[in-house]
Amino acid sequence: xxxxxxxxxxxxxxxxxxxxxxxxxxxxxxxxxxxxxxxxxxxxxxxxxxxxxxxxxxxxxxxxxxxxxxxxxxxxxxxxxxxxxxxxxxxxxxxxxxxxxxxxxxxxxxxxxxxxxxxxxxxxxxxxxxxxxxxxxxxxxxxxxxxxxxxxxxxxxxxxxxxxxxxxxxxxxxxxxxxxxxxxxxxxxxxxxxxxxxxxxxxxxxxxxxxxxxxxxxxx
Amino acid sequence: xxxxxxxxxxxxxxxxxxxxxxxxxxxxxxxxxxxxxxxxxxxxxxxxxxxxxxxxxxxxxxxxxxxxxxxxxxxxxxxxxxxxxxxxxxxxxxxxxxxxxxxxxxxxxxxxxxxxxxxxxxxxxxxxxxxxxxxxxxxxxxxxxxxxxxxxxxxxxxxxxxxxxxxxxxxxxxxxxxxxxxxxxxxxxxxxxxxxxxxxxxxxxxxxxxxxxxxxxxxxxxxxxxxxxxxxxxxxxxxx
Amino acid sequence: xxxxxxxxxxxxxxxxxxxxxxxxxxxxxxxxxxxxxxxxxxxxxxxxxxxxxxxxxxxxxxxxxxxxxxxxxxxxxxxxxxxxxxxxxxxxxxxxxxxxxxxxxxxxxxxxxxxxxxxxxxxxxxxxxxxxxxxxxxxxxxxxxxxxxxxxxxxxxxxxxxxxxxxxxxxxxxxxxxxxxxxxxxxxxxxxxxxxxxxxxxxxxxxxxxxxxxxxxxxxxxxxxxxxxxxxxxxxxxxxxxxxxxxxxxxxxx
Ligand SMILES: Nc1ncnc2c1ncn2[C@@H]1O[C@H](COP(=O)(O)OP(=O)(O)O)[C@@H](O)[C@H]1O
Ligand SMILES: [Mg+2]
Numbered sequence: 001x002x003x004x005x006x007x008x009x010x011x012x013x014x015x016x017x018x019x020x021x022x023x024x025x026x027x028x029x030x031x032x033x034x035x036x037x038x039x040x041x042x043x044x045x046x047x048x049x050x051x052x053x054x055x056x057x058x059x060x061x062x063x064x065x066x067x068x069x070x071x072x073x074x075x076x077x078x079x080x081x082x083x084x085x086x087x088x089x090x091x092x093x094x095x096x097x098x099x100x101x102x103x104x105x106x107x108x109x110x111x112x113x114x115x116x117x118x119x120x121x122x123x124x125x126x127x128x129x130x131x132x133x134x135x136x137x138x139x140x141x142x143x144x145x146x147x148x149x150x151x152x153x154x155x156x157x158x159x160x161x162x163x164x165x166x167x168x169x170x171x172x173x174x175x176x177x178x179x180x181x182x183x184x185x186x187x188x189x190x191x192x193x194x195x196x197x198x199x200x201x202x203x204x205x206x207x208x209x210x211x212x213x214x215x216x217x218x219x220x
Numbered sequence: 221x222x223x224x225x226x227x228x229x230x231x232x233x234x235x236x237x238x239x240x241x242x243x244x245x246x247x248x249x250x251x252x253x254x255x256x257x258x259x260x261x262x263x264x265x266x267x268x269x270x271x272x273x274x275x276x277x278x279x280x281x282x283x284x285x286x287x288x289x290x291x292x293x294x295x296x297x298x299x300x301x302x303x304x305x306x307x308x309x310x311x312x313x314x315x316x317x318x319x320x321x322x323x324x325x326x327x328x329x330x331x332x333x334x335x336x337x338x339x340x341x342x343x344x345x346x347x348x349x350x351x352x353x354x355x356x357x358x359x360x361x362x363x364x365x366x367x368x369x370x371x372x373x374x375x376x377x378x379x380x381x382x383x384x385x386x387x388x389x390x391x392x393x394x395x396x397x398x399x400x401x402x403x404x405x406x407x408x409x410x411x412x413x414x415x416x417x418x419x420x421x422x423x424x425x426x427x428x429x430x431x432x433x434x435x436x437x438x439x440x441x442x443x444x445x446x447x448x449x450x451x452x453x454x455x456x457x458x459x460x
Numbered sequence: 461x462x463x464x465x466x467x468x469x470x471x472x473x474x475x476x477x478x479x480x481x482x483x484x485x486x487x488x489x490x491x492x493x494x495x496x497x498x499x500x501x502x503x504x505x506x507x508x509x510x511x512x513x514x515x516x517x518x519x520x521x522x523x524x525x526x527x528x529x530x531x532x533x534x535x536x537x538x539x540x541x542x543x544x545x546x547x548x549x550x551x552x553x554x555x556x557x558x559x560x561x562x563x564x565x566x567x568x569x570x571x572x573x574x575x576x577x578x579x580x581x582x583x584x585x586x587x588x589x590x591x592x593x594x595x596x597x598x599x600x601x602x603x604x605x606x607x608x609x610x611x612x613x614x615x616x617x618x619x620x621x622x623x624x625x626x627x628x629x630x631x632x633x634x635x636x637x638x639x640x641x642x643x644x645x646x647x648x649x650x651x652x653x654x655x656x657x658x659x660x661x662x663x664x665x666x667x668x669x670x671x672x673x674x675x676x677x678x679x680x681x682x683x684x685x686x687x688x689x690x691x692x693x694x695x696x697x698x699x700x701x702x703x704x705x706x707x708x709x710x711x712x713x714x
Pocket of ligand 1: 471474476494496498499500501502
């Protein structure tokens with residue numbers, strides 16, 4: 001069996017995929033930022049034991065985590081489009097849904113990080129008569145956040161690898177570019193292999209960085 | 221409630237068997253590959269360790285959607301035939317999650333105390349018997365909670381089969397979209413509820429296994445926890 | 461039966477055994493005593509092939525343990541050689557190391573079935589005999605975690621005996637037990653010494669027991685044998701100053 005492999009096609013697809021990669025990375029970064037912030041909010045609400053709200057957050061988190069991201073993407077994008085008249089681009093919809101989905105995971109990370117702060121720290125802060133908000137911002141979080149960074153890093157890599165499913169709503173990210181190129185030239189093998197290599201290389205570099213971070217701040 | 225509720229549910233139910241088969245098939249393949257890769261990474265033979273590591277890193281380092289596209293659309297150009305969508309889906313779900321499962325198996329085997337290995341050596345059990353009779357039965361119990369998370373990730377990933385038209389629930393919902401515009405919220409809610417129920421079934425089964433396993437090892441089973449609240453997700457990131 | 465020939469064991473830079481040479485005759489009961497860290501456990505672990513010598517050689521029944529003869533040379537042993545060597549040796553651990561995934565009976569029958577090729581019925585018959593001997597006949601179906609420490613250790617002894625060892629290694633087998641459970645295990649060991657021709661190497665802090673049952677006592681310090689002789693002599697008029705200090709400390713004499 002001879003493999004019909006064209007380096008010419010690889011060279012041709014390369015710049016196209018790079019353009020897709022930029023979109024992929026933009027989505028990853030924006031969704032990640034959203035998940036960092038929202039995850040913390042979820043965690044604090046859940047731990048605050050505010051009646052109803054805290055339980056609702058819990059149910060929301062569990063429901064989101066137990067159902068497919070892709071269906072959530074479809075639901076958010078199409079429902080918003082057809083029923084509210086709000087025209088949110090596929091790009092932004094993708095960012096929001098991935099960000100919220102992963103916030104449900106990062107909230108667990110924050111929770112573990114906060115619970116790892118010794119009880120004595122709370123007690124000491126209370127003894128100093130600091131207001132509750134102050135205890136969070138100047139005592140608890142500064143201790144909890146460094147420890148959660150590696151886990152957040154890992155989820156960021158996971159988000160990066162999830163972005164291709166946004167081709168389902170037409171986002172022109174990297175895999176979609178590969179698909180486009182394949183459709184035009186029939187060089188599907190080269191296009192998808194190249195996309196795979198891009199993912200492999202970038203998640204490799206990112207995971208090396210996360211591991212460095214881990215050795216600096218330790219794991220939870 | 222919309223007049224279309226019955227229609228929606230019955231249409232989505234048409235996709236349920238495919239989702240269930242894809243998930244069960246994916247889980248079966250995941251278990252096989254997880255043990256092969258996990259034990260392979262602990263092998264005494266460098267070649268075996270290297271091959272297992274390579275498999276795990278490739279499939280954790282690339283995107284699952286890309287893997288799906290590669291196996292369904294690109295692989296046929298190499299081998300000359302295309303896999304049936306459901307089958308291709310099972311293969312990808314299994315290959316991808318098997319790579320994550322390999323780390324679960326490796327970690328669980330390594331978590332069995334050295335003393336158990338030594339007890340088995342002192343009884344002159346062969347290396348294979350030590351693993352199969354002594355170490356694995358203990359390690360398997362440790363694997364159940366992380367595998368629970370992994371299987372739910374796999375169930376969620378089965379929705380990706382919409383891209384290769386395997387006919388599962390997500391695809392049915394996509395088919396309903398053009399005609400059921402005003403009831404779109406209902407369509408997706410029904411689909412999500414079905415996934416949620418399947419996730420709960422997985423968790424209930426795994427919890428039961430966990431309790432049986434703990435009892436076998438003479439541990440007091442953990443108190444009953446709510447079916448939701450599964451604690452940490454598996455390391456869905458990874459990479460090399 | 462057992463021979464250490466200028467055996468050295470080092471972990472990195474730490475010398476644990478320093479050119480150790482000694483013999484143990486068939487059927488002899490040898491007790492190893494000495495301060496913590498003197499290398500007693502290491503000697504037993506070398507014999508059980510849980511560790512490998514850095515230098516020198518260990519022989520059991522004339523066969524080199526962790527090495528095999530290849531022509532005139534000794535080369536590191538293969539797994540096959542190790543398994544042949546382990547046939548003669550059994551070990552009982554401080555922490556019992558029973559298998560939690562098996563009930564008591566299965567703990568006793570698994571190795572005879574898998575390794576000695578006994579039928580399950582045969583192995584069970586022998587296992588029940590042994591359980592009867594250690595006074596736990598009615599616990600055959602119990603789970604190890606349902607037993608007291610003393611009972612678990614007696615199961616562990618029965619499990620080792622089920623493999624018919626020629627040499628039995630005992631590493632502080634009573635140290636993890638509550639005080640009231642110690643005597644039961646010691647009485648069992650005394651009976652074994654009387655009724656079998658097994659060769660024993662025993663590490664213990666039970667000095668009275670050591671004095672009663674040992675044919676010989678070896679005192680270790682810093683990876684060397686500083687004294688080796690009859691128990692009466694060692695316990696009443698030791699030659700070595702370090703031995704005297706050690707015995708004073710453990711026997712808590714003024
Ligand atoms: N795996 C190991 N790595 C490094 N040092 C070890 C190891 N096992 C034992 N040692 C060292 O060897 C010395 C002797 O240990 P051991 O034989 O257990 O002594 P004992 O049983 O007489 O208390 C101790 O100093 C111990 O720290
Ligand atoms: Mg010791």
